[in-house]
Amino acid sequence: MRGDLVIGMAGSGGDGIVSAGESLIAAAAAEGYHAVMTKSFGSQIRGGESSCRVRVATSEVLNPGGALDVAVALNWDDFLMFGAELPVSGATVVLYDAKTGVAPDKLPLVGVTPREALAVPFANLAREHAGTERAKSSVILGLIAGYFEVAREALLHGMRRKLAKKGESVVESAERAFAAGEGWAAAHPLREPMPLARPAEPVPGKLLADGNEICAAAAIFAGCRFFGGYPITPSTEIMQFLSREIWKYGGAVLQAEDEIAGIGAAVGASFAGAKAMTATSGPGMSLKSEIMGLATIAELPLVVVNVQRGGPSTGIPTKPEQADLFQAAFSAHGDAVRPVLAPTSVADTFWTTVQAFNIAERYQTPVVLLSDQEIAQRKETIEPIDTSTIAVEERRRPGEGETQDYVRFRTTASGVSPISEPGMRGGNYLASGIEHNERGAPTASGAVHARMNEKRIGKLEPLKRRRDLFRVFGNDGAPLGLVSWGSSAGVCREALAIAQGMGLRAKLLVPCLVYPVAEEMYREFFASVRAGLVVEQSHQGQLYRVLRMFLDLPKGVRSFAKSGANPFLPTEVAEHLRTAALALQREAEDAREPQE
């Protein structure tokens, strides 16, 4: 029995592909499986091609997986449109609509012969048994339940619940379509059956969510009381979630007239004492740069979420990329350093978002949370989150007696000065984007400017020593090292397991804090490393280059980077690591070769 199944599906709008995927992951989650689902669409507003991949497993899944185990193609044009996202291999079972008229040995797949291909009359089955082709998605679910023994009961239960509102006849026709799919599977067995093993008993409190929703929920948990933003793909769901929920927690959402007003209002709310956030994607981030600088110099806490997509400019709004690291770290004019955090999965987005708020509040600084389209819009099962173990911090406000002769930007050992807010008697001060002295009075003095730069930058030093913002996996003291961040990190964790399976001694460093560069953490990690890769989804390899600004990397550590919308497969990362290991081995052998 297999413990892991990756299913990819594609079709036209109206085929119900994504809806089938949603039903599948919900059912898998309900039965106790671990699962992750990604969606991908063409650029049409409505209709057009759509696809999804659902990975269902009996143990934790860290990424959407590599080549498909099962491919469902309702028509070939749409399926091939998602070539990179739905890779078929020699181990894939292909189920495609018989009405495409393609023979199973003539599939339009270049350079690959799948393990088995079956022409399934999806449309006919739906029409015959349910009276409408709209029931195709139920036929698909029936087939999947039939062939792979995935979550049959939960699928039926979910289907009934989802369609209940539409009336009994709709429910019944969906059930007939499901049964038709199952029946067809029973009548046309696979050459080698591929049943998925049963999961462990479901744990109570398990969650199913996407990254944007979890980010928004984490913001509320962290005490966010104000969100200002402007709709932009792929971050909009953060504002949508908050605009439904935040009121219940005493907060407010402002859908602003533009990106600048969104972050401006958030800075204003923070000045007024509320924890505040804005969220956007690349183009919006460009527009927000100036006000982020204002938050830096006025020392106001602020969380800025950038759900990265392909760039520059409009780029590819619906696909992930990790090419905004330079922007996050360096888009401010002047000597501004702001912390940049990156979540690695949907589950991790909760903790990382809370940390973004904690850091913003503790250090009175804007913090960039660099998510990306994949994490933000993929759905994932999440182990129960024990919120009692996650501390929520508040900004340091002036205490009793501290508003006597209050000095807003007072020099302190930590560089953090107690921050007052309007309404607090005696805390009155002038916040400003212009350079100011300790009392907040505008100044053009070079001496004061240098002192204030030191305060604003120096106060962030302790962050670099926070071990919980760095995760290391694999063999201690290994000569092979991987570094990866954001959504690529999940691929690398699986690649590491594959590499270790090949007998390689390797380890992986995943920074949650990607900027400022915590030199010591990397030095410690690289101490044993002789070869390795920095894996990320950008053309230039931005983390690799940022690391080299601050560190001397071991000679054998290279960048393994791809432009956005080109997903990494765990196997290819492992293969690159193997190549690096071989080169290392050859080098070692050459060095020991007796001299002639």
Added chain:
Amino acid sequence: MSTTATAPTRATEPKEFRSDLKPIWCPGCGDFGVLQALYRALASVGRPPHEIAFVSGIGCSSRIPGYTTAYGFNSVHGRALPIAQGIKIANPDLLVIVAGGDGDGFSIGGGHLPHAVRRNLDLTYLVMDNQIYGLTKGQLSPTSPRGLQTVTSGYGSIEDPVNPLLYVLAYGAGFVAQGTPADMPGLTAVIEEALRFPGFAFVNVQSPCVTFGEEEQQLRAHKANMQSLAGLGHDPADRLRAMALASDYGRELHTGVFYRNPEPAPTYDALVRQRQADLSPGVVPRERVLDRFRQDGGR
């Protein structure tokens, strides 16, 4: 909150609003008059300085929050209105004032104005309109008259100015007035009325630039030319008449209240409060936010 029980809850002396920062303005600048009028208006209103948030952008006039004892925010160019809205939504109890120049409000920040007006937060927006960029030393501004020669329009401006009064009336502001430091009692009165108005209140102040301004924009000319709207018999409840009078912007100097909505609409900040109260009858524990993702139904 660190409040002292014995401290007064009202501030009624203009000097209580004066900070110890010395203005950088040129001697004779109209903004001094605006500042004095504001001190007086604030003293009449009586809110203590720590309950006031005073936000500005960039420009000569945007230095004004620092010359008061209120909580000030001298932000970046053109963004005072969005920042002020965030403040007011986060803490509706504050008296929130926004100030800036014509370039800040009608040029670089012009895109924010219609939205601030239509949302109708309870804010007071004071613009010190001098038809020139003074801080950068004499360039064309969005309210500069056609034909004006400046260092960036050496052959004369070939564009029409904006009409801030007409714009703001058209956007739907509930209170629109104009004043000049040439008439201090009148200016103080419209600022005070704006501060008291429940909703978005706009005061355009013709505030002369003594260094780069034209002769006909100086206080002496204002004194000679200004016409009180009350003197013209204008009824501030008449919005269409207000728009007709506002059309004279740039030709006539009308002072006083153009428009005051006799039935002020509910403010955005009041509606925010209402929604929070409706949706959150008690204190909802924050971890509850995860319940909607629970596969076992939660609760």
